[in-house]
Amino acid sequence: MKAALAQQTCTACFGDASPVSEAEMPALKAQIPDWEVVRTDGPPRLQRQYKFSNFKQALAFTQRVGEAAEVENHHPALLTEWGKVTVTWWTHAIGGLHQNDFIMAAKTDEISEAKSQPSQTRIY
Numbered sequence: 613m614k615a616a617l618a619q620q621t622c623t624a625c626f627g628d629a630s631p632v633s634e635a636e637m638p639a640l641k642a643q644i645p646d647w648e649v650v651r652t653d654g655p656p657r658l659q660r661q662y663k664f665s666n667f668k669q670a671l672a673f674t675q676r677v678g679e680a681a682e683v684e685n686h687h688p689a690l691l692t693e694w695g696k697v698t699v700t701w702w703t704h705a706i707g708g709l710h711q712n713d714f715i716m717a718a719k720t721d722e723i724s725e726a727k728s729q730p731s732q733t734r735i736y
C-alpha cells in the first residue's frame with residue numbers, strides 16, 4: 613500500500629507536471645476529508661479553516677505551517693485571524709491541483725493535531 617499522504621514528500625513541480633485528474637481525485641480527497649475543493653474564481657484549490665481560542669495560537673499554527681512549506685518548497689496561502697486560520701493549497705506552476713497539494717494538506721492536518729508547543733518563557 614502507498615504511504616499515507618502525510619508521510620510523503622513533495623516532488624519538484626514544473627509547469628509541465630500533470631495536475632491531479634478527476635479520476636484520481638476521490639481517493640486523494642478521502643484522505644483529507646475536512647478539506648474542501650474550492651473551484652470558484654481561478655484554479656481549483658484545497659481549503660480548510662482551523663479554529664483556535666485566540667490570536668496567539670492561530671499565529672503559532674500559521675508559523676508551523678509556514679515552516680513545513682519551506683521544508684517542502686511548496687507554499688500555501690495563509691489567512692490568520694483571531695481564533696482561526698484559513699489554509700489554501702494549489703500549485704502555482706500548473707495553475708491547479710497537484711499531488712503535492714494533497715500531501716501538504718495532510719501534513720497541515722498533522723500539524724494541527726500535534727500538541728502545541730509550550731509558549732516561550734518571557735525573561736523580561
Ligand SMILES: C[C@H](O)[C@H](O)[C@H]1CNC2=NC(N)=NC(=O)C2=N1
Binds near residue numbers: 702703
Ligand atoms: C522556484 C520555486 O521552486 C517555485 O516557485 C515553487 C515554490 N513554491 C510553490 N508553491 C506552490 N504552492 N506552488 C508552486 O508552484 C510553487 N513553486
